[in-house]
Amino acid sequence: MRHLRIVVVNTIIHAGDEDDASLLAQAERARALRIGLLEAGYDIIASLPPDMYLPERIAQLQPDMIIVDAESDARDVLEHIVIATRDERRPIVMFTESDDTESMEAAMAAGVSAYIVAGLQSDRIKPVLQVALARFKREQKLLDELSDTKSKLAERKIIERAKGLLMERQRFSEEQAYQKLRSMAMSKNLKLSEVAQRIIDVEDLLG
Template identity: 90%
Template sequence: MPNLRIVVVNTVIHDESDEALHAQAERARVLRIGLLEAGYDIIASLPPDMYLPDRIAQLQPDMIIVDAESDARDVLEHIVIATRDERRPIVMFTESEDAESMEAAVEAGVSAYIVAGLQSERIKPVLQVALARFKREQKLLDELSDTKSKLAERKVIEKAKGLLMQRQGFSEDQAYQKLRSMAMSKNLKLSEVAQRILDVEDLLG
């Protein structure tokens, strides 16, 4: 998994005490070291502002890492927008153990939610697990989408067959053969021909 192109999103720290700022800087340092030692390519470190979706769209990273000091609701909103059309694995390193924050992160599409104890040597296995989980989820989503698409196509074909049977007095087999020959002659999918027949019917009322 080396050469993975990564964007790191750093959340805005609200507690500006020296201790909090030092802790944030140390966590960012450990994260950077872990990523570089694992051979990953950090292509950008970005703030969680309104421009984040556009920047992610321009950079096209393989993975997004969120370095969150605590409540990361704002950054999650921006990431949801940024990955709505093109899903990407998202890993969040945070200090927050709040159940509500974890739930919000999962809802936003976070593949791995890692609380505290960030050590550079843990980063590579964490990212490998997150990437494997993301790929598995994506495969399931693709299969579900494919199943839905096939069911929708079948519904259109059945509807067009019914229309041909009603209008032309065809048997079910004749209607199917008619659709099949039209699809072959026009070099179209069966469902595309069926949809055209339904569209014409709608236009003619």
């Protein structure tokens, strides 16, 4: 089994006073995170800044998971990550020192699978990532099932409308209209909903 390919997004601003206690603390956090990931056997394929190029870089790298290391409020980086994962969702884990409820809610709304406050011990990283991955997979399964259900409902509405048109135009019974749709679908090797949509399109065209 291959190791997870991880992109780390770090909000540290490298420019500034090297004696700045805040910057030094952030640098130490980044180092601890990297060591913890490597010790747990994960494959860090890139460490990226949270800039405007982040969505493009993530699209190029195609990581299995995104980890955000943020000292405090990370709304800007979350916006970039939302854009980067809009078309292809990925599990996102955020390690931060901010326990602000509003920041936490914003992170979860942006698609963060796990929001970890003040918990960057190396021995905790692996179980946290495993739980985040399991949660992401469960949520993705629910979203897929919801999408499938919506798709089936939409197809059913299309079929019902086409049946109604056949019943109105050709004086078919409901069963006769359904059998007509079924026969056309079989003869043209199309789905029932595709034939139904064609009938509706013709009706809309002719008015």
